[in-house]
Amino acid sequence: xxxxxxxxxxxAAGKSDKMGPLADVYSMGAILCCLLTGRPPFHAANxxxxxxxxxxxxxxxxxxxxxQVPKDLETICHKCLQKDPNRRFQSxxxxxxxxxxxxxxxxxxxxxxxxxxxxxxxxxxxxxxxGAGTTAIGCVLVTIIGLAIAFRQEVINTRLEPS
Numbered sequence: 001x002x003x004x005x006x007x008x009x010x011x012a013a014g015k016s017d018k019m020g021p022l023a024d025v026y027s028m029g030a031i032l033c034c035l036l037t038g039r040p041p042f043h044a045a046n047x048x049x050x051x052x053x054x055x056x057x058x059x060x061x062x063x064x065x066x067x068q069v070p071k072d073l074e075t076i077c078h079k080c081l082q083k084d085p086n087r088r089f090q091s092x093x094x095x096x097x098x099x100x101x102x103x104x105x106x107x108x109x110x111x112x113x114x115x116x117x118x119x120x121x122x123x124x125x126x127x128x129x130x131g132a133g134t135t136a137i138g139c140v141l142v143t144i145i146g147l148a149i150a151f152r153q154e155v156i157n158t159r160l161e162p163s
Contacts, residue, residue, distance in 0.1 A: 004050035005040035006030040009083050012054040022085035025095055029080020029088075036073065037065035041081055056125050058083075072102050075112045 002011060008026035010018035033041045041059035044050040059081050062074040076098050082088045089095040101108050123130035 004047045004054065005034075005043050007051070007054055008085070009055050010085060012051045018085065021091055022088050025080050025088045025090075025092060026082075026085070028092065028095060029077050032077045032080065033059065033062060036062050036069050036077065039065065058122075070102075071112070072108045072110075075110045076102060076108060078112065079110045 008023040042053040062069045
């Protein structure tokens with residue numbers, strides 16, 4: 001079955017038809033994470049909770065566990081650990097090529113995930129909370145706009161009243 005801490009999300013979800021080279025890239029990223037930080041990207045008190053983390057959480061920043069991890073190496077590792085297999089390196093060779101660029105001091109081709117992408121991932125994993133938050137923000141905005149319109153109308157009415 002595999003070790004939950006190093007298992008890709010598609011395997012943790014029981015989708016054996018989705019297993020292949022991209023799952024191996026994920027597992028190599030999990031091993032790289034452990035080598036750089038001393039711990040796997042996901043680990044809980046029991047295997048089931050670890051599998052839930054693999055499926056639902058994003059890996060933490062490697063630099064939060066080890067400040068000496070270079071940003072480019074963290075970016076490479078996080079690309080391996082993407083939940084969506086299509087966002088990972090498409091082969092172990094492409095991962096090896098990227099690592100070679102890093103170790104040779106050349107610019108890497110991978111880019112870190114943006115804050116917007118990170119937010120969208122969170123919203124997809126937490127749709128109820130995201131929906132409730134969006135609704136609350138919408139209500140606040142409608143209230144503010146309504147108050148601004150009412151205030152403006154009151155100012156206009158005050159100016160039009162005869163003195």
